Amino acid sequence: xxxxxxxxxxxxxxxxxxxxxxxxxxxxxxxxxxxxxxxxxxxxxxxxxxxxxxxxxxxxxxxxxxxxxxxxxxxxxxxxxxxxxxxxxxxxxxxxxxxxxxxxxxxxxxxxxxxxxxxxxxxxxxxxxxxxxxxxxxxxxxxxxxxxxxxxxxxxxxxxxxxxxxxxxxxxxxxxxxxxxxxxxxxxxxxxxxxxxxxxxxxxxxxxx
Numbered sequence: 001x002x003x004x005x006x007x008x009x010x011x012x013x014x015x016x017x018x019x020x021x022x023x024x025x026x027x028x029x030x031x032x033x034x035x036x037x038x039x040x041x042x043x044x045x046x047x048x049x050x051x052x053x054x055x056x057x058x059x060x061x062x063x064x065x066x067x068x069x070x071x072x073x074x075x076x077x078x079x080x081x082x083x084x085x086x087x088x089x090x091x092x093x094x095x096x097x098x099x100x101x102x103x104x105x106x107x108x109x110x111x112x113x114x115x116x117x118x119x120x121x122x123x124x125x126x127x128x129x130x131x132x133x134x135x136x137x138x139x140x141x142x143x144x145x146x147x148x149x150x151x152x153x154x155x156x157x158x159x160x161x162x163x164x165x166x167x168x169x170x171x172x173x174x175x176x177x178x179x180x181x182x183x184x185x186x187x188x189x190x191x192x193x194x195x196x197x198x199x200x201x202x203x204x205x206x207x208x209x
Contacts, residue, residue, distance in 0.1 A: 001073060003082075004196045007065035008174070008189045012164035013058045019161075020054025023047075053169070061168065070187060072199040078178065080185065092179045094206045096197060100172040101163055 024047035071079045077087040167173030168189065176187040176196070190196055197206050 001071040001079065002192075002195075003069050003071050004187075004190045004192060005065040005069040006187060006189050006191075007062065008191045008193070009164040009168055010062065010065070012161050013061055013168065015161055016165050017054040017058040020050040024050040024054070057168070068187075070190075070196070072196065074199075074203060078200070086178065086180055086185070088203050090180045090182070091204050092181065094200055094204050095177045095179070096193075096206055096208045097175045097177070098208060099167060099174050101167075 027043045027047040027050070030043065068081055071082070073079050073085070076085050077091065079085050164173075173189055174193050176190060176193070178185040178187070200206055
């Protein structure tokens, strides 16, 4: 049986933890050189907060994925962490709340640069350069650099790091709620969530919202 673990944002949180750790180290190293004691305390508190929301949060996230996971047994029911089985007859309903900012779980895919457009723009700038319009070439190069920076920010950093981290720390991410006779099991950030939903839907209807 395939295991569905709560770690679809693991890679994003690893990058986030590295960024937080590096920033905290800079704050700690710089705080000893600051004369103003109030500012020094602020830097230390900010560094501690970064370590909590960075590597500490990543550790808790990975521990949750390690200890609480599910698999689907079409005969018995939903197996939780390889030990407890929720029989199909005990399941009253299964609800799925999709991510608030998009329709799929996990980090978004990077939108590739349009190679033809980039090549055309570069050739256009070089033609002006070779005929003596050096200023025009510089302007085109700056425009291309700005375009790349915007693409890197909004199509790489935001979908791969910012949105996944926001989904982990706020209730905006993908979530399954399995309501049984004895209680409710909530699963967040399942890897291959669509496949899990399809497997469960073969025995129990899954409502989406």
